[in-house]
Each structure stands twice: as C-alpha cells, then as structure tokens.
Amino acid sequence: MTASVLPMVEYFGQGDQAVGFQSAMIVLSVFAIVCFGGCFLLTKERVVMPKPAGKKLLGGIWIDFKKMLQNDQWRIMAIISIFLLISVAMRGATTPFYVQYYLQEESLITLFMTSGMLAGVAGALSANWLVKKICKVKLMKLCAIGIIIANATLFFVPRDAMELALMCSILANFIHMIFTPLMFSAIPDTVDYGAKKLGQSAMAMAFSGHLLTIKLGIALGGAGTGWILAYTAYRPNVVQVDSALAGILFLYSASSVLAGIIVFACLKYYKLTRDFKETL
Numbered sequence: 001m002t003a004s005v006l007p008m009v010e011y012f013g014q015g016d017q018a019v020g021f022q023s024a025m026i027v028l029s030v031f032a033i034v035c036f037g038g039c040f041l042l043t044k045e046r047v048v049m050p051k052p053a054g055k056k057l058l059g060g061i062w063i064d065f066k067k068m069l070q071n072d073q074w075r076i077m078a079i080i081s082i083f084l085l086i087s088v089a090m091r092g093a094t095t096p097f098y099v100q101y102y103l104q105e106e107s108l109i110t111l112f113m114t115s116g117m118l119a120g121v122a123g124a125l126s127a128n129w130l131v132k133k134i135c136k137v138k139l140m141k142l143c144a145i146g147i148i149i150a151n152a153t154l155f156f157v158p159r160d161a162m163e164l165a166l167m168c169s170i171l172a173n174f175i176h177m178i179f180t181p182l183m184f185s186a187i188p189d190t191v192d193y194g195a196k197k198l199g200q201s202a203m204a205m206a207f208s209g210h211l212l213t214i215k216l217g218i219a220l221g222g223a224g225t226g227w228i229l230a231y232t233a234y235r236p237n238v239v240q241v242d243s244a245l246a247g248i249l250f251l252y253s254a255s256s257v258l259a260g261i262i263v264f265a266c267l268k269y270y271k272l273t274r275d276f277k278e279t280l
Contacts, residue, residue: 001028002110002113002114002116002117003110003113003114003117004024005024005028006109006110007110008020008023008024008027009021009023009024012024061205063200064200064202064204064205065205065209067194067198067199067200067202067205068194068200068202068205068206068209070194070198070200071190071193071194071197071198071200071206072269073189073190073193073194073270073271073272074187074190074191074193074194074206074209074210076266076267076269076270077183077186077187077190077210077270078209078210078213079213079262079266080183080262080263080266080267081183081210081213081214081217082213082214082216082217082220083217083258083259083262083263084176084179084183084217084259084263085213085214085216085217085218085221086217086218086220086221086224086255086259087221087255087256087258087259087260088176088217088218088221089217089218089219089220089221089222089224089225090221090224090225090228090251090252090255090256091251091252091253091255091256093221093222093225093251094225094229094248094251094252095109095112095113095116095252096109096113097229097234097248097252098112098248098249098252099112101240101244101245101248102159102245102248102249102252103159103162103165104159105162108162108166111166112166112169115166115169115170116169116170116173117173119170119171119173119174119177120173120174120176120177121177122174122177123173123174123175123176123177123178123180124177124178124180124181126174126178127139127177127178127179127180127181127182128181130178131182131185135273135274135275136182136185136186136189136273136274137267137270137272137273137274138273139178139182140179140182140183140186140263140267140270141264141267143175143176143178143179143182144179144260144261144263144264144267145260145264146171146175147172147175147176147179147256147257147259147260147263148257148260148261148264150168150171150172150175151168151172151253151254151256151257151260152253152257153168154168154169154172154252154253155249155253155254155257172256176256179263184210186270186272187206187207187210188203188206189272190206190272191203191206193272194206225251228247228250228251229244229247229248229251231247232244232246232247232248234247234248
C-alpha cells in the first residue's frame with residue numbers, strides 16, 4: 001500500500017493531487033472491504049467457551065471491565081501503547097513532509113516510506129527469534145533504548161545527509177517493529193496475572209481494551225500532528241520557515257525519543273518477566 005499510493009495519485013490525478021488522492025483512497029478502500037469480508041468468511045471459532053452459569057451479559061462485561069482497570073500490569077501496557085502509538089502516528093504523518101521539505105528530496109518519499117515498512121516487517125520477523133533467547137521484558141527495554149538512540153541520532157542528521165537520514169529511519173522502524181509484537185504478546189501475560197491476583201481472566205476484554213488504547217494513541221497522534229504543524233506555521237507547497245522545519249523535525253524524530261523515554265520508564269514497573277510468570 002505504501003509503495004502504491006503516490007504512483008496511483010499521479011496516475012489518477014494527472015496533475016491534480018486532490019483527485020489523485022481521492023481516487024487512490026477509493027481503490028484502497030475497496031481492497032480493504034474485500035480483505036475484511038474474506039477475514040470474516042474464512043475465520044472459524046474452533047474452541048467455544050462455555051457460558052458461565054448465572055452471569056448476565058451486560059453485568060459480566062461491566063465486571064470484566066472493572067477488573068481489567070484494576071490490573072496494574074495491564075494498565076502499564078495500556079500507557080505504553082498510547083504513547084508509542086502517538087509517536088507512530090506523528091512519525092507516519094510527517095514522513096512525506098520530512099523528505100520533501102526538510103531533506104528537500106521529494107522524489108524519495110516513496111523510498112523512505114517503503115523502506116521503512118520493509119524494515120518494520122524484518123523487525124517483526126526478528127522478534128520471535130530474539131524472544132527465545134532474551135526475556136521479553138528485557139528485550140522490550142532494549143528496544144526502548146534503541147528507539148531513543150536511533151531517533152535522537154536522526155534529530156541531529158544534517159539536512160544534506162540524505163543517506164544517513166535514510167539509514168537512521170530504517171533502523172528506527174526496524175527496532176520499533178521488534179517492540180510491537182512483544183507489546184501485543186504481553187497482553188495475555190497480564191491476563192494470566194489478573195486471573196491469579198484478581199480472579200479475572202477475560203482475554204477478550206483485555207485485548208479489546210488494549211486495542212482501544214491503540215486507537216486512542218493514533219487519534220491523539222494525528223490530532224497532535226495537525227496542532228503542532230499549525231502552531232509552527234507550516235504551509236503546504238511552499239518553502240517552509242524555520243519554525244515549520246523545526247516542527248516537522250520534532251514530529252518525525254523527537255516525538256519518538258520522548259515516547260521511548262516514557263516507555264522505558266513504564267517498563268521499570270512492569271514485572272511479568274520470564275522468572276515472575278513461572279511463579280504465577
């Protein structure tokens with residue numbers, strides 16, 4: 001999808017970007033509908049859990065929700081997810097601006113976006129292998145440090161060092177996507193912890209709540225991007241003033257540094273290490 005958007009904009013728009021983007025979104029939306037329909041039709045519930053006797057649906061949902069919020073380890077992962085996704089939304093939204101206005105290499109937008117996605121795929125594939133050798137929590141902490149270092153380095157890359165900027169961006173995406181599957185896999189751990197400590201093991205509620213925090217992070221990141229660009233006097237399709245360039249650089253790199261620091265700080269209170277889980 002990332003690699004195809006700008007070519008579709010050029011093909012459909014014929015010089016009119018508004019028409020091009022609208023047409024590209026229509027094509028991708030139709031494709032998404034087909035994928036969603038296929039996912040629904042091809043998915044089967046192979047293990048059906050028995051309904052607890054005497055437990056009303058709405059009352060059970062409310063009980064599960066309250067227990068979820070009482071789970072301190074789940075709350076930590078929820079906070080991590082919110083801040084991490086805020087930075088992801090900010091970085092993703094400003095990638096074209098960073099390449100076009102900061103690096104002044106508009107022709108390389110697709111390269112930056114596609115290479116970042118491929119690096120993310122490689123990072124996600126590496127996570128399963130790494131977690132077999134390193135405790136999940138320790139690996140998440142190392143990833144948080146890596147996110148901080150890679151994006152802090154990117155912040156100081158000169159505007160004319162395109163190759164270095166590309167390498168730092170690839171590295172940052174690679175490390176981030178090692179962290180992402182670990183974050184998702186930590187949710188069942190928090191459910192096991194809740195079952196032992198609180199007598200609650202509603203996996204569906206824990207995952208639903210976690211997805212809600214992810215959506216919240218994306219929403220805040222998207223809104224924050226618009227607010228910061230407006231505050232720093234960004235204007236489209238013109239030479240940007242220094243304040244706008246600073247805003248773009250903050251959104252693309254410094255926001256991820258701040259998110260990495262918050263994630264690392266939160267992980268200091270996350271105790272579901274490999275040794276701890278064995279004692280549950």
